[in-house]
Amino acid sequence: MSLSNAESLSAAYAAGFWEAAERGVLAIQHCETCGEDQLYPRRRCVTCGAADLTYRPVSGLGSLYSFSTVLANAPSDFIDEMPYTLAIVELDEGPRLLTRIDSDDPAALRCDMPVQCVFRERDGATLPYFVPAAGTDGGPA
DSSP states (O other): OOGGGOHHHHOGGGHHHHHHHHTTOOEEEEETTTOOEESSOOSSOTTTOOOOEEEEEOOOEEEEEEEEEEOOOSSOTTGGGOSEEEEEEEETTSOEEEEEEOOSOGGGOOTTOEEEEEEEEETTEEEEEEEEOTTSTTSOO
């Protein structure tokens, strides 16, 4: 299945996330009832169960919580992109995001290193990727 046909791209409760991404902005859900933030988009707040969720922009800055570089893979939509690095990024605002890391040197990646969000087009969708932050080993100068 291509990304343009994925259900998560068209779910009404995720529209705010994808609309922000189209503008080059990373946004997370915010519960107006209890004040908690969450990411990935959901129909209800995971803390209090309320449906009163809005989206708020975040800095796009975070740290590399965990990662794995895929060197071999069964046939998939991503086989032509190997090797690639999957990661969990902890945003400065708190929530964690499963994402991709773009790095010229995956061997230079380290847990807790600063990263920043960039957006990439893939199969008609604008997706958040992360790169090592400027001035860090493995990041742009």
